Amino acid sequence: MINRTTIIALCLGLTGYAHSSEDVEHLHKDIEQVKKQYIEVKQQLDAAMSAMEKSNNPSSSHSKTHIGGYGELHYNNLDNKNPGGSDTKEIDFHRFVLMFSHEFSDTIRFVSELELEHALVEDTSDGSGPGELELEQAYIEFDLSETASGKAGVFLVPVGILNETHEPPTFYGVERNNVEKNIIPSTWWEAGAAYSTRFDSGISLDVAAHSGLNTSSTSNYAVRSGRQKSAKAAADDLAYTARIKWSGVPGLELAATLQHQSDITQSTDATAGSANLIEAHAVWQKGPFNLRALYATWDLDGSGPASVGADEQTGWYVEPSFRINEQWGVFARYNEWDNRAGDATDSEYSQVDVGLNYWPHADVVLKIDYQDQDAPTGSSEYDGINIGVGYQF
Amino acid sequence: MRKYLFFILLMVTTIIQARGVYQHPDAFLDDVFSGEVPKPKFVWFTGETGKQATSILKHKPASLRTRYWSKGKRSVWILEEIGKEKFITTGIVINDNKIEKVKVLIFRESRGWEIKRNEFTQQFSNATLTSEGNLSKRIDGISGATLSVKAVTRLSHLALYLHSIVVKSDGN
Numbered sequence: 001m002i003n004r005t006t007i008i009a010l011c012l013g014l015t016g017y018a019h020s021s022e023d024v025e026h027l028h029k030d031i032e033q034v035k036k037q038y039i040e041v042k043q044q045l046d047a048a049m050s051a052m053e054k055s056n057n058p059s060s061s062h063s064k065t066h067i068g069g070y071g072e073l074h075y076n077n078l079d080n081k082n083p084g085g086s087d088t089k090e091i092d093f094h095r096f097v098l099m100f101s102h103e104f105s106d107t108i109r110f111v112s113e114l115e116l117e118h119a120l121v122e123d124t125s126d127g128s129g130p131g132e133l134e135l136e137q138a139y140i141e142f143d144l145s146e147t148a149s150g151k152a153g154v155f156l157v158p159v160g161i162l163n164e165t166h167e168p169p170t171f172y173g174v175e176r177n178n179v180e181k182n183i184i185p186s187t188w189w190e191a192g193a194a195y196s197t198r199f200d201s202g203i204s205l206d207v208a209a210h211s212g213l214n215t216s217s218t219s220n221y222a223v224r225s226g227r228q229k230s231a232k233a234a235a236d237d238l239a240y241t242a243r244i245k246w247s248g249v250p251g252l253e254l255a256a257t258l259q260h261q262s263d264i265t266q267s268t269d270a271t272a273g274s275a276n277l278i279e280a281h282a283v284w285q286k287g288p289f290n291l292r293a294l295y296a297t298w299d300l301d302g303s304g305p306a307s308v309g310a311d312e313q314t315g316w317y318v319e320p321s322f323r324i325n326e327q328w329g330v331f332a333r334y335n336e337w338d339n340r341a342g343d344a345t346d347s348e349y350s351q352v353d354v355g356l357n358y359w360p361h362a363d364v365v366l367k368i369d370y371q372d373q374d375a376p377t378g379s380s381e382y383d384g385i386n387i388g389v390g391y392q393f
Numbered sequence: 394m395r396k397y398l399f400f401i402l403l404m405v406t407t408i409i410q411a412r413g414v415y416q417h418p419d420a421f422l423d424d425v426f427s428g429e430v431p432k433p434k435f436v437w438f439t440g441e442t443g444k445q446a447t448s449i450l451k452h453k454p455a456s457l458r459t460r461y462w463s464k465g466k467r468s469v470w471i472l473e474e475i476g477k478e479k480f481i482t483t484g485i486v487i488n489d490n491k492i493e494k495v496k497v498l499i500f501r502e503s504r505g506w507e508i509k510r511n512e513f514t515q516q517f518s519n520a521t522l523t524s525e526g527n528l529s530k531r532i533d534g535i536s537g538a539t540l541s542v543k544a545v546t547r548l549s550h551l552a553l554y555l556h557s558i559v560v561k562s563d564g565n
Contacts (some may be wrong), residue, residue: 053456066478101478111503141503146414165504165537198506247507250516251533283536362451362543 036205068099070392078384091117102213113137148197168390172331179315185224212239221310237263251285271304309343431461470552476541483553505538
């Protein structure tokens, strides 16, 4: 590109040869011509750049199909304090997830999440393979207005802190906490339809009608065992979920979910019936400090669940953490959960976790934590160290 | 059955509009300059400017140059950055080397819509560059939208840096 310096240099060079008024006149003409050319070239460059920027605008040229994913490798070194119980010493690529989404238009899109759990799906005669291939999300979402959307398909149930946002760099601890795992039960997805709307006050509302749980007496009516994972799921009795969330102040989220299950055994157990879940949580981040707290409780109808104390299944945890800087963060968590809290039998678990996260990049995390568990008499009680590496993209 | 009909009716009857276009960039410029928008100028991401921009964004800028509009001690930047999957278009006003205003103009992500709220963007007001070239304020995040928050924070940081460059070259 010709710039002012070039013109001046040219002038100085030409000046050396200017010995007469005729030469000076020629010199002026040359300078005018160079100036004209400079302006023309600049205009052409601007026009070319504008055209290129128009056709290559980053946001408009962004592909309509997006591939994302996350994954996590875990090493568990846990001693079983229950006499005679077996320890857990294993390395497991716990989750390998691919997420595909596609924008059909500005207002209609497809979202999916395909997860390989435990690295291997083996075709065994008794189904005893170590892993699972799971379709955790596959839905079409419609924007109904600037503040409302609807979706239909397989989606994550709007409940808890981790159920919808569980990429490894977004939470502390190698393993997901046991309260959301055993009580909510995360990760939890169902098939159905949902409607979401949000208000300028920072309140958002989600309602959904979807397939229900299908638990049984053989698992003592534990809610986690009732997940049908949208695989030829019995749909005799549907479930309905409503969540209200407020995030009106930066750093603060308060949310509550109510869910009604028409029949938690899909009408296969006359001694069981409907069930209700109440969940509430708070997330508060102020500067480097972060606090997460969650409470969830199930109320199961029927003499069947009541007979084993599973008519109440309850848990809570509180997790303070401190972000030392962009790379390092430390946390502690106290958890309590009980899937048979409805009677006086000793069935409550508690666990203390302390640990460290290291983010070499915002989307990559290395984790280490120590867990100290207290289990009911006669149950496995795991204490020890967990180490993990996780990523998202 | 009535429940399902209610859902379907709700979906069909709601007017379909574009998602997340909170304010068109032209309208934002009109607002900032009270209708007298100056001609845009350009900053090229070459040499040291490119290096610094790459360091702030943690990746190379998506384009070779960016436009800005300036009058007096104010400059306005319309910048884009990916949150988790999609670009977030943000308008940033710098006045006398301080952030006067940050506004999320177009939000395309499925999570983290809260970043468009004034309660979030007001956190950037009066932020400056520290002597080490960092953003002077720590921004409180939004649960479940960490990447979107970081994207807007990086853009605000970049706008402050670019303003400091153009102040020198424009002689403001």
